[in-house]
Amino acid sequence: MNKIKNQKKMKFIITILLSILIQDVYAITKQHSNNARQNRVHFIVHHLDPQNAKDKRMLKLSCAQVPSVAHIVYNTTDTVFSDSVNERSFDLNIPASKVGLRIDYTINGLTGKAYRDFIQDYLIHSGDTIELFLDKDSLHFGGKSAKLLNLQSELFELQRPNLPALSNESSVYFKTVDRTFEAALYKQLQFIEKHKAAFSENFYRYLKNQAMGYWYFMSVKQILGAPFNGPAFGEKAIKYYLDNPLRFAIPKDEDLDQSSNFIDFLYHKERLDYEAFHPTLNFERKGGATIMDNISCKYTGRVRDRLLVVAFVHLSKSYLDVSDYFFKHQNLIPPSSPYFEVYTKIKRAFDPSKPAYNFALPDSTGKIVKLSDFKGKVVLIDFWFTGCLPCKYLTAAMVPVLKHFSKKQLVMLTVSVNKNKELWIESLKSGEYTHPGSINLLALGGNDPILKNFNVTAYPRLMLIDKNGKFASIKLPTPHTPEGKTELIATIDKAIDK
Numbered sequence: 001m002n003k004i005k006n007q008k009k010m011k012f013i014i015t016i017l018l019s020i021l022i023q024d025v026y027a028i029t030k031q032h033s034n035n036a037r038q039n040r041v042h043f044i045v046h047h048l049d050p051q052n053a054k055d056k057r058m059l060k061l062s063c064a065q066v067p068s069v070a071h072i073v074y075n076t077t078d079t080v081f082s083d084s085v086n087e088r089s090f091d092l093n094i095p096a097s098k099v100g101l102r103i104d105y106t107i108n109g110l111t112g113k114a115y116r117d118f119i120q121d122y123l124i125h126s127g128d129t130i131e132l133f134l135d136k137d138s139l140h141f142g143g144k145s146a147k148l149l150n151l152q153s154e155l156f157e158l159q160r161p162n163l164p165a166l167s168n169e170s171s172v173y174f175k176t177v178d179r180t181f182e183a184a185l186y187k188q189l190q191f192i193e194k195h196k197a198a199f200s201e202n203f204y205r206y207l208k209n210q211a212m213g214y215w216y217f218m219s220v221k222q223i224l225g226a227p228f229n230g231p232a233f234g235e236k237a238i239k240y241y242l243d244n245p246l247r248f249a250i251p252k253d254e255d256l257d258q259s260s261n262f263i264d265f266l267y268h269k270e271r272l273d274y275e276a277f278h279p280t281l282n283f284e285r286k287g288g289a290t291i292m293d294n295i296s297c298k299y300t301g302r303v304r305d306r307l308l309v310v311a312f313v314h315l316s317k318s319y320l321d322v323s324d325y326f327f328k329h330q331n332l333i334p335p336s337s338p339y340f341e342v343y344t345k346i347k348r349a350f351d352p353s354k355p356a357y358n359f360a361l362p363d364s365t366g367k368i369v370k371l372s373d374f375k376g377k378v379v380l381i382d383f384w385f386t387g388c389l390p391c392k393y394l395t396a397a398m399v400p401v402l403k404h405f406s407k408k409q410l411v412m413l414t415v416s417v418n419k420n421k422e423l424w425i426e427s428l429k430s431g432e433y434t435h436p437g438s439i440n441l442l443a444l445g446g447n448d449p450i451l452k453n454f455n456v457t458a459y460p461r462l463m464l465i466d467k468n469g470k471f472a473s474i475k476l477p478t479p480h481t482p483e484g485k486t487e488l489i490a491t492i493d494k495a496i497d498k
Helices: 002-038 146-158 173-194 201-224 231-243 260-275 288-298 301-315 322-328 340-349 389-403 421-430 449-453 482-497
Strands: 040-047 057-064 076-081 087-093 098-107 122-125 129-135 138-142 360-362 368-370 378-384 410-416 439-442 461-465 471-473
Touching (some): 040 057, 098 129, 146 173, 173 201, 201 260, 260 288, 288 301, 288 322, 301 340, 322 340, 360 439, 378 389
Parallel strands (some): 040 129
Antiparallel strands (some): 057 076, 098 122, 129 138, 378 461
């Protein structure tokens, strides 16, 4: 009898707990749904430039939860207009309550000077009304958010100093560049203090973090980029970095993760601190997992979470061991983090157990080609664009690799992001970017979903899809060296034999 009573009591308790759980899940779901509806910005756009009939004008607005020089394409909203309408008004859903707004504006493919900076993300908020006055060489804001946005625009101008005409052979090259950006920083800080009354305390701290982060980032970037000007220059840069340690302090600011510039600086410094002591690394390098581990152990909270997102997306383009690390550590970012959603999307996009995005793109005849057309075959994809010199070098280096495989074993696809279809056709005829027998597709203007789903933000980029339409590798060895060629062939052979 007691046993029956206890069973009934247990069932009652379980029923109550399930009821509470369902209500909580419903409340959370409803809250997320409401937040999604609230995350919206209203835009009013005015084109001030007189347009000729032959002019081709393009405006692209990109809103990113994680703006970064690493180009985090997950949790972003892109809107592109390429017509002759001079004024328009529209609502744009944004992926979070605070996002970075990037504005790209071109006329006949040429970018005006007001839009050229690769680090130029405006902080905007859900509920803002933003009025844009666009000209090929100027950008102004109107509406209730105008003052803060125009002040951000002025800060962007101050962060672009005129670098002195100095040969990189000069013994004071790096020090001169550092001092030039330092002088620009002081001008930014003076500007921020002058207009402090216009800012909330949070926005004031954000602008200071952005200014400091930009200076630190540029100091680190010039060292990381030096090897592209030759091994000797790269060695010289590392020596300067080790002899002149960067002195900085991490602000004690609970919202530091909102500063894209400071996060980019911290990530690039972690990378440089590792690479400075591994100077013999080539493009087939390993060690990205160590950098990820260092970030995971050294930082905490939202700063750590955002750094891990940036590090994975950026390191996976040049390190072979990053994706394995990412998937072996399944709970890198907790569900309570504001970066958990973007982390989850990255995992889903590159999960080797799930199908890759089934793109549909036109070939040169207009025929639509889908990834699913090649089920049962291994597919190698090369992303490129006309004028990309590394893309040409890769095409030449791939010749002996492709000779190793028959067409029955391997399907070679190329995907161009050219903005001009006619130029793409001419490039196909030249044979400088593609191979005989390859299937050549066009993601016109780089706005196709394939780029976001495959996280393609730099070129060239090779990806390998297995016979089941899943990722075999998101970072392939490149065939520029004998070792790289051998490893690439072995990777493709493994996918074919599987």
